[in-house]
Amino acid sequence: MTRDDCLESDRRDPLAAQREKFVVPDGVLYLDGNSLGALPRATAAAVARVVEEEWGTQLIRAWNDAGWMDLPRRVGAKIARVIGALPQEVICADSTSVNLFKVLATALRLQAERPQVSMRDRRVILSEKSNFPTDLYIAQGLADWLGSRYEVRLVEFNEIAAAIDDSVAVVMLTHVNYRTGAKHSMTPITYRAQQAGALVIWDLAHSAGAVPVDLNAARADFAVGCGYKYLNGGPGAPAFVYVADRHLRALAEQRFVHPLSGWMGHRAPFEFSAQFEPARGIDRFGVGTPSILALAALECGVDTVLAAGMEAIRAKSVQLTELFLRLVEDRCADTGMKIVTPRDASYRGSQVSLAHEHAWPVMQALIARGVIGDFREGSGGGLLRFGFAPLYNRFVDVWDAVEAMRDVFATRAWDTPAFLARKRVT
Ligand SMILES: Cc1ncc(COP(=O)(O)O)c(C=O)c1O
Secondary structure: OOHHHHHHHHHHOOOHHHHHHEEOOOOOEEOOOOOOOOEEHHHHHHHHHHHHHHHHHHHHHHHHHOOHHHHHHHHHHHHHHHHOOOHHHEEEOOOHHHHHHHHHHHHHHHHHHOOOOOOOOOOEEEEEOOOOHHHHHHHHHHHHHOHHHOEEEEEOHHHHHHHOOOOEEEEEEEOEOOOOOEEOOHHHHHHHHHHOOOEEEEEOOOOOOOOOOOOOOOOOOEEEEOOOOOOOOOOOOOOEEEEOHHHHHHHOOOOOOOOOOOHHHEOOHHHOOOOOOEOOOHHHHOOOOOOHHHHHHHHHHHHHHHHHOHHHHHHHHHHHHHHHHHHHHHHOHHHOOEEOOOOOHHHEOOEEEEEOOOHHHHHHHHHHOOEEOEEEOOHHHOEEEEEOOOOOOOHHHHHHHHHHHHHHHHOOOOOOHHHOOOOOOO
């Protein structure tokens, strides 16, 4: 394997032309699309149009005339195509954390309404120790708020299936782990949980736009995910929430399914009724006024994924991560880095993580050379994380990033006080 081989792979890459749709600064090898996706070229003009033509000239009339009221559902329906859902099952709203709160509260409510379920017995919210902290915090916060009725039980990644029993009300998992990049098998876990009478919430933060997801085929109950990672929606982009159609129908007659009963979840917000009456479908998972500028940006990002198609994205993602792993094994063998991401592509997402005792300064040295990944805390020095976004990452980027890493170790470029100070965002 040589650099020329990588250039040849780029020439043969069916997604090569997609890179032109993004702003990738000169001298930057951007391997952090798992944290913040790159800026699509179309976004600035789209947002400017909403600002100048819609907000600037139509003012309040734009809620009707420019379709602003439909935007959370319109972008939600596009994301539905990326995650194997029906258009009426997805809405864009709030952050992933807030959406987790809504679906967890809904799932607990659904369980409580089931006549055969004893609230005292089915009291476990099951998740994984290394789930993303906000998922765990939301579960802990809600369980605490509800008194001693629920217990948050955390097990290791590989212990989930064995931990599902009839005490479990909700299984709440992130499909692709933010630290290791390891991917859960969505369909068998969902099946196992439902067989045991539990409901399942999937966090797709590291999946949507990165790995093919078919929520309907997996019979998933609930899902949430971020707009700013592989969906390229921009910093703090609105998140999305999915609720299976069968649950939306079952919930249609219930007034309060989650406590965030804001006016955008009302059947008719502009009736200004003093009484909350929920919308019948996924609209009830809206809460407050949607962020129109942010949704306009998110729509451009989702369009980049739809234009390429998830099959092609996954095929290239597997090739990129495989190449990176092979090059790290072959060319960085003496650096002390340990691969923590599954070696079998069917068990990983689009990210590779490497453990090293000096992970933080090594990543700072790489960033100083324009190779942008990120760092996550952990025992033994922490993790270097590299996200591979097939829409704008090239095979030659992978080669050059590994060579930069080799050099950082060979020259001990990381070993300088300038790279030791921790920053606020890592
Ligand atoms: C798995 C997962 N869930 C949720 C979040 C963040 O949620 P929020 O959009 O509320 O900040 C992240 C952020 O990286 C994440 O990795």
